[in-house]
Amino acid sequence: MNNSWKRALTLGAVSTIAFSSTTLAASLPGEGVVVQPVQSTVAEETFQTLIVNRALEALGYDVQPTKEVDYNVGYTSIAKGDATFLAVGWFPLHADKYTMSGGDDSFYMQGQYVSGAAQGYLMDKKTAEKYNITNIEQLKDPEIAKLFDANGDGKADLTGCNPGWGCELVIEEQLTAYGLRDTVTHNQGNYAAIIADTISRYKKGDPVVYYTWTPYWVSGVLVPGKDVVWLEVPFSALPGERKGVDTTLKNGKNYGFEMNSMRIVVNKQFAAENPAAAKLFEIIKLNINDVSAQNMMMSQGKNSMADIESHVNGWIKANQSQFDAWVDEAKKAAM
Numbered sequence: 552m553n554n555s556w557k558r559a560l561t562l563g564a565v566s567t568i569a570f571s572s573t574t575l576a577a578s579l580p581g582e583g584v585v586v587q588p589v590q591s592t593v594a595e596e597t598f599q600t601l602i603v604n605r606a607l608e609a610l611g612y613d614v615q616p617t618k619e620v621d622y623n624v625g626y627t628s629i630a631k632g633d634a635t636f637l638a639v640g641w642f643p644l645h646a647d648k649y650t651m652s653g654g655d656d657s658f659y660m661q662g663q664y665v666s667g668a669a670q671g672y673l674m675d676k677k678t679a680e681k682y683n684i685t686n687i688e689q690l691k692d693p694e695i696a697k698l699f700d701a702n703g704d705g706k707a708d709l710t711g712c713n714p715g716w717g718c719e720l721v722i723e724e725q726l727t728a729y730g731l732r733d734t735v736t737h738n739q740g741n742y743a744a745i746i747a748d749t750i751s752r753y754k755k756g757d758p759v760v761y762y763t764w765t766p767y768w769v770s771g772v773l774v775p776g777k778d779v780v781w782l783e784v785p786f787s788a789l790p791g792e793r794k795g796v797d798t799t800l801k802n803g804k805n806y807g808f809e810m811n812s813m814r815i816v817v818n819k820q821f822a823a824e825n826p827a828a829a830k831l832f833e834i835i836k837l838n839i840n841d842v843s844a845q846n847m848m849m850s851q852g853k854n855s856m857a858d859i860e861s862h863v864n865g866w867i868k869a870n871q872s873q874f875d876a877w878v879d880e881a882k883k884a885a886m
Contacts, residue, residue: 579611580827580885588617589625589634591716594854595767595846599665599813599837600638601863606835609878610827621715623648629818630657636832638664640816643809644717647791649816659822661833665813665842670718670764671806672709672782673773678758679780687807688729688785690760696734698758704736710749710761711737718808720790722762725807728788753778764811766843768850781806813837830884835877841866 586607590600597617604614620628622645628634630653640649640660649658672687678698679685690696690707699707712718719739726732738745746761746769753759753773760782763769773779784807787798799805815832822829845862848854853862867874 580882581607581610581612581825584612584825586612586614586635586821586828587633588614589620589628589637590617590639591622591625592619593639594859595849596639597856597859598845598862598866599842601859602837602866603636603638603664603815603832603835605863605867606831606874606878606881607828609874610831610881612825612828622717623715626652626816629816632818632820634818635821636815636817638815639813641668641717641811642814643793643796644670644721644811646793647720648717650792655819657819659817659819659829659832660814661829662815662835663812664815664835665766665837665839667839668765668811668813669806670762670808670811672760672762672784673775673779674760674782675753675758675773676776676778676780679782685780685783686785687725687731687782690735691730693734699760701752701757706733707735707760709735709737710742710745710759710763711739712762713742714739718762718764721808724790725784725788729785766839766846768843768846771843771847772850783807825885827881827885831877831881834880 586604588600588604590596600617604617607614618634620634622637625634625637626640626645626648629637642649642660649660652658674684682695682698684695690699693705696707697705699709701708709722711722719737722737726735726737746763749759749761750769750772759779775781781804783805784798787796787805788807789796789798789809793809796809798807798809800810815835817829817832822832845859845866848862849859
């Protein structure tokens with residue numbers, strides 16, 4: 552990770568960014584064009600969205616304050632032209648949402664903004680090693696499942712996924728496919744609150760099993776390999792149009808979810824009419840480790856909008872030459 556960026560985050564970045572002279576050209580391709588970003592209600596996706604917003608502003612676009620919406624609403628709003636883009640579209644997890652909202656006829660989606668995002672089930676290492684648990688299917692055993700019972704109903708309490716995120720459909724598909732309905736409860740609601748309770752139970756020494764993803768701060772608190780372990784699945788089982796997809800990774804492990812990328816989903820007509828923005832959306836990239844570091848700072852209390860703006864300023868300052876190069880290449884696409 553860029554050490555200068557980490558220092559900028561620690562010290563607090565300046566509130567304004569000194570863009571290079573090349574990005575302050577007199578005539579910019581986005582002048583007079585309004586952009587409406589949307590993002591999910593997951594606060595940890597604000598950092599990614601704001602970096603894209605800043606680059607669009609450097610191109611001259613009039614970027615409106617980001618609106619928080621459910622993912623499903625985000626896709627339909629972009630397809631209708633009521634919103635311009637979503638910076639954090641999870642693919643292939645959101646494949647069904649994308650298709651149902653119009654697919655390639657409605658959206659422009661090129662490039663990989665953030666790559667290498669993993670998802671799956673984890674369990675505290677102590678319990679996993681004591682009972683030799685390596686696979687989520689082992690929770691079919693009522694005696695094993697009872698170990699993770701947090702409310703006294705005899706079933707394992709799995710910290711799951713919010714409705715509407717996409718991951719909840721995978722979990723629901725797998726609970727049925729692996730025969731876990733009678734022994735496992737999929738706890739849903741406010742993920743931040745449920746995972747906080749899970750972490751509290753772990754710290755008390757209680758067994759825990761939960762779903763999470765990377766990049767996200769949870770794996771900085773419950774560290775895979777040290778505090779917790781990934782659980783495999785007995786076979787691939789995905790919903791919708793991905794039903795036949797094999798989720799086995801290159802290392803031979805199968806955690807039940809495909810590796811994901813965060814991709815920028817854009818209104819197709821907007822992209823066609825704004826080649827500079829379209830080029831930016833295609834080429835801009837953010838290192839997953841930088842996202843994890845910023846998300847961890849949010850989990851430690853630096854989570855106000857002012858804090859996140861400071862993180863964005865620090866990241867741009869530490870990566871100014873790359874940032875300017877993206878803007879310059881995007882400007883050339885409009886010539």
